[in-house]
Amino acid sequence: MAGSGSLCHLRRFLILISFLAGFVSLPSEAAVKQYQFDIQVKNVSRLCHAKPVVTVNGMYPGPTIYAREGDRVLINVTNHAQYNMSIHWHGLKQYRNGWADGPAYITQCPIQTGNSYAYDFNVTGQRGTLWWHAHISWLRATVYGAIVIMPKEGTPFPFPQPHMEANILLGEWWNTDVETLVKQGNVLGLPPNMSDAHTINGKPGPLFPCSEKHTYALEVEQGKTYLLRIINAALNDELFFAIAGHSMTVVEIDAVYVKPLTTQAILIAPGQTTNVLVRADQAPGRYFMATRTFMDVPIPVDNKTATAIFQYKGVPNTVIPTLPQLPAPNDTVFALNYNKKLRSLNIPQFPADVPLKVDRKLFYIIGLGANPCPTCLNGTRLTASLNNISFVMPQIALLQAHYFDITGVFRTDFPDKPPTPFNYTGAPLTANLRTAQGTRVSKIAFNSTVELVLQDTNLLTVESHPFHLHGYNFFVVGTGIGNFDPAKDPAKYNLVDPPERNTVGVPTGGWTAIRFRADNPGVWFMHCHLELHTGWGLKTAFVVEDGPGPEYSVLPPPEDLPPC
Structure with missing residues (x-):
C-alpha cells in the first residue's frame, strides 16, 4: 500500500517456499533481506493430470517480487532444472544495465543446470505492476510471477486508495x-x-x-x-x-x-x-x-x-x-x-513526454510464411519475419558481443523499411517474398528519437501481434486498419496523451505507430510476445550506442555473468 512503512534502499529477494499467496502488505523493516529464486521441477496437478513442471521455489505461478520506486533489487537465481534458464524482468527499464534484462542469447547466455546468476538492478522512475518470466524457449508457460512496485514513501496513488x-x-x-x-x-x-x-x-x-x-x-x-x-x-x-x-x-x-x-x-x-x-x-x-x-x-x-x-x-x-x-x-x-x-494520465507529476521531433523513422512489416523443409510433414516449415528477415538466435549473447566488440556474431544492417513495398493487407498472399534468415539488428544513435510503424500483412493470414520492446517504454501515438499511409495517417496521431506501454498490440490487418527516445544504451530485444511467432523468427534487436561519457554508457558486466 502507498502508506506502508519504509523499505530499505537495498532489497535482496529470497522467495521462500513458504511464501504466502493472497493479499500481502509491504514489509516496513529497514534491515537488508536476502532471498533466492530456485528453479526446480515439481509435480503439479491441473485438469485431473499431474505432471512435472519447471517452477520457482516449487510454486506455480511463482512468487511475487515486492519493491518500492528507488529500490535496488538483487535476485539470485539457481537453476536445478534440466533445462538452461534465464529470467526476464518484464517492463523494468534496466538503465545501462542490460546484463540484468534476461532474454537468453540477447543480453546473457542462459544459466546452465547447477549454476547461479544474480540479477542486480535498480528500480528507477517506475511504479506499478510488472512481471517476470522465463525468457528461453516456452519455459515461461510455468515460470512466471508478478512484480509489484509501490510509489516512493509518502506518495499516494493518483486514484482512490483501495481497501x-x-x-x-x-x-x-x-x-x-x-x-x-x-x-x-x-x-x-x-x-x-x-x-x-x-x-x-x-x-x-x-x-x-x-x-x-x-x-x-x-x-x-x-x-x-x-x-x-x-x-x-x-x-x-x-x-x-x-x-x-x-x-x-x-x-x-x-x-x-x-x-x-x-x-x-x-x-x-x-x-x-x-x-x-x-x-x-x-x-x-x-x-x-x-x-x-x-x-x-x-x-x-x-x-x-x-x-x-x-x-x-x-x-x-x-x-x-x-x-x-x-x-x-x-x-x-x-x-x-x-x-x-486508453490515455496517459499526463499531469505535472506524471507527464507524457512524447517525442514531437523524430530523428529516425522505421517501418517494419510483419510476415508469416512457409519455407521449404524436405524433412517436415508437409515439406514446409512455418516461419515469421520482420522486413522479410527471420531472426536467427546467436550462440553468443548480443550484448556480450557488442560490449567486447566480438565480430561475426551479428550484423547492424537491419533494413529501416521492407525491401519491396506491396499491398500489405490486400488479398491473401502465400509467397515468402524471399524471406532471409540472419542475426541482423538496427544501430540507433544515443538519445535520438525513434518512430516505429509496425504493419501487419496478409502473408498466409492477417493476425493481431503484441510486440514488446525491452529496455524502454514507448508512446502508442497511432493505430489503424489497413495499410499505413505516411502522407495522411501521421496527421491523426495523438501527441498529447497517448498511452505509454512496453507491449502493444498491432491490430489484425492494421498498423501501430510508437515513439521513444533512445536514451538507454545497450542491446535491446524487440519481439512478438506470442511465443509461437517468436520461435519462428518474429524478432529483432536495437543496438543503442553509448552516449557522451561513462555515465551514459553500458555498465561493465558482472563477474558471475553466465558463460555460453
Missing part, C-alpha cells in the same frame, strides 16, 4: 510437457498443440473437470474498493477479462497511470499488465471472474473460459456464481474501441 489489493495472473496450461511439444512441432514444421486450459492464478476454475480444489477465490467485503493487478502471462493468447455484475475502472497499464476508464471488460495481450479498481457494490453473493481468448480471424485457439470467484464475505460456498458477459471471441469492434480509449 486491499490482489494479483490476477492469467496463464495457459498444457497437460503435456511444453518443451517436448515445441521440439515435436519444430521437427514437423507445424505449430505445437494449443493449450488445454487457461488459468487464473494457476487454476482453471470449476468449469473444468477435477477442478474443485483448482479454483482461485477472492473474498471481498460489501462497499469496499479493491485494486486488481491483472497480468497476461499466457504464451499465445490475447484475453478478455470481466467480473460478473461489476464494472472495472482501469487506472494503470504496463506500470503507467492512465486517465480512469470504466468498462465492463478489458482486453489484455500477452506481456501486458492492467490495474483496475473494483467496488464491491452488488448484492452479497458469488460472482465469476472469467477470461477467454480474443481472436478475430479463423485460426484455431484455446477459447475455453477460465474462471475464478469474486466472493462476498459471509456468503456460503454452496451459492452458485453467475458468469459475466464477456465480449464475443471475435469482437474486433470492442478490441479497437477499448484500446482507443
Whole structure:
C-alpha cells in the first residue's frame, strides 16, 4: 500500500517456499533481506493430470517480487532444472544495465543446470505492476510471477486508495510437457498443440473437470474498493477479462497511470499488465471472474473460459456464481474501441513526454510464411519475419558481443523499411517474398528519437501481434486498419496523451505507430510476445550506442555473468 512503512534502499529477494499467496502488505523493516529464486521441477496437478513442471521455489505461478520506486533489487537465481534458464524482468527499464534484462542469447547466455546468476538492478522512475518470466524457449508457460512496485514513501496513488489489493495472473496450461511439444512441432514444421486450459492464478476454475480444489477465490467485503493487478502471462493468447455484475475502472497499464476508464471488460495481450479498481457494490453473493481468448480471424485457439470467484464475505460456498458477459471471441469492434480509449494520465507529476521531433523513422512489416523443409510433414516449415528477415538466435549473447566488440556474431544492417513495398493487407498472399534468415539488428544513435510503424500483412493470414520492446517504454501515438499511409495517417496521431506501454498490440490487418527516445544504451530485444511467432523468427534487436561519457554508457558486466 502507498502508506506502508519504509523499505530499505537495498532489497535482496529470497522467495521462500513458504511464501504466502493472497493479499500481502509491504514489509516496513529497514534491515537488508536476502532471498533466492530456485528453479526446480515439481509435480503439479491441473485438469485431473499431474505432471512435472519447471517452477520457482516449487510454486506455480511463482512468487511475487515486492519493491518500492528507488529500490535496488538483487535476485539470485539457481537453476536445478534440466533445462538452461534465464529470467526476464518484464517492463523494468534496466538503465545501462542490460546484463540484468534476461532474454537468453540477447543480453546473457542462459544459466546452465547447477549454476547461479544474480540479477542486480535498480528500480528507477517506475511504479506499478510488472512481471517476470522465463525468457528461453516456452519455459515461461510455468515460470512466471508478478512484480509489484509501490510509489516512493509518502506518495499516494493518483486514484482512490483501495481497501486491499490482489494479483490476477492469467496463464495457459498444457497437460503435456511444453518443451517436448515445441521440439515435436519444430521437427514437423507445424505449430505445437494449443493449450488445454487457461488459468487464473494457476487454476482453471470449476468449469473444468477435477477442478474443485483448482479454483482461485477472492473474498471481498460489501462497499469496499479493491485494486486488481491483472497480468497476461499466457504464451499465445490475447484475453478478455470481466467480473460478473461489476464494472472495472482501469487506472494503470504496463506500470503507467492512465486517465480512469470504466468498462465492463478489458482486453489484455500477452506481456501486458492492467490495474483496475473494483467496488464491491452488488448484492452479497458469488460472482465469476472469467477470461477467454480474443481472436478475430479463423485460426484455431484455446477459447475455453477460465474462471475464478469474486466472493462476498459471509456468503456460503454452496451459492452458485453467475458468469459475466464477456465480449464475443471475435469482437474486433470492442478490441479497437477499448484500446482507443486508453490515455496517459499526463499531469505535472506524471507527464507524457512524447517525442514531437523524430530523428529516425522505421517501418517494419510483419510476415508469416512457409519455407521449404524436405524433412517436415508437409515439406514446409512455418516461419515469421520482420522486413522479410527471420531472426536467427546467436550462440553468443548480443550484448556480450557488442560490449567486447566480438565480430561475426551479428550484423547492424537491419533494413529501416521492407525491401519491396506491396499491398500489405490486400488479398491473401502465400509467397515468402524471399524471406532471409540472419542475426541482423538496427544501430540507433544515443538519445535520438525513434518512430516505429509496425504493419501487419496478409502473408498466409492477417493476425493481431503484441510486440514488446525491452529496455524502454514507448508512446502508442497511432493505430489503424489497413495499410499505413505516411502522407495522411501521421496527421491523426495523438501527441498529447497517448498511452505509454512496453507491449502493444498491432491490430489484425492494421498498423501501430510508437515513439521513444533512445536514451538507454545497450542491446535491446524487440519481439512478438506470442511465443509461437517468436520461435519462428518474429524478432529483432536495437543496438543503442553509448552516449557522451561513462555515465551514459553500458555498465561493465558482472563477474558471475553466465558463460555460453
